[in-house]
Amino acid sequence: MNDRRDTGTSDAALLRSIVRAAANAPSAHNTQPWEPRITAHGIELGVARGRTLPFGDPTGRDTLLALGAWTECAVVAADAAGRGLDVTVRPAIADPSAIVAGRSDDVLAELRLRAAPDGATGAGDAAGPDDVAPAGGRSSAPLGNRLTFRGRMHADPGLLEGASFELPSWLRLVPISAKDLAHFSSLGTADVLTRPGVAEELAGWLRLAPMHPRYDVDGLSDRTMLLPIPLARLAAGVTRRRRLRNLSARAARRTSDLVRRLLLEVHLDAAGDDADAAHFVLVADANRLDLGRGVELTRVLNAPLGLPADRVFEAGRALLRVWLFVTRRGAAFAPHSEVLDSALAQGELQYRLGLDRRDVPLFVTSVGVPAVAEPPRSARRRVV
């Protein structure tokens, strides 16, 4: 009886530390859209209300990728503690529009803790996941070190080839030149900004001065955006007041790169000046998935995501493994989702890369080794 209660308690402690470690996962605009709930056997994962991007991410692609990445972080943390997690996706994940609209309180995935091997006690083990990855911390291990870096980066030859081994056969990394990426990024930014609500929504996630009440919690800070301090402070007042924010966001639809950089999470240097970094697109090959036939297949391919939602979630898990692979080599990502957020830019990208209708691009990023010693880290919600 005592034994059973001890095991339960240590499992609960282990699960809490796994949840803390998984909070290091990446998410578009650092929204952190996950809502984990610890149960007697594991973790139930849902989406957090108000932490999705209904305007910027209407298909739910980025939300599903982030939830997948969170899940993979949890799996990595459990492995590091000598335990495993079995992941089962629940049917509610199939409705991305409900997920993005924050209408769904349903469990999207269940992570069940595997039984401890004989003699292991879970959370009490030497290599607990907290050692691996304190949320927002700077551990020497990959989860806590994984990074988005929007400044100058050096090349790491062979990085993409190595990273490809982390992927299942239906996902691949397609290289793209710096010049092409710069073009698609500008096109995507300009196009996305014409959509009502997008700039306003993004401005709402900016944290441009430490006095912002959520500076240490979530969103994009002046530091991680590498904004010059005077400029960031100037803009901070604007982005904190909703009316001013909306006015300036509207004006930005017609203005300079500088203002766009303030209002959109766009890394303008990476694709242009920084020809050292490599750039790639994560592409799903629907031909290699069993997606049915005839009308059924057409329905999936024509749906806004172009893939079943559970596959995008799975791609998020694989993406995180690739991100950790590059982290171990000292490298970071500088994503460019604006390329896929715009149908125009995405269409041109597919044509340029020779992708056909069943090749679904899911993520675009630059990758390289940050040229600074202490790259800025992004904020995280506190996890108990």
Ligand SMILES: Cc1cc2nc3c(=O)[nH]c(=O)nc-3n(C[C@H](O)[C@H](O)[C@H](O)COP(=O)(O)O)c2cc1C
């Ligand atoms: C699906 C997804 C899309 C993202 N898109 C962009 C993007 O378009 N531009 C960008 O600068 N960062 C992008 N990011 C990176 C996030 O902003 C970053 O993960 C977040 O701010 C937390 O920072 P961290 O990765 O350093 O922990 C994206 C991340 C994810 C998971």
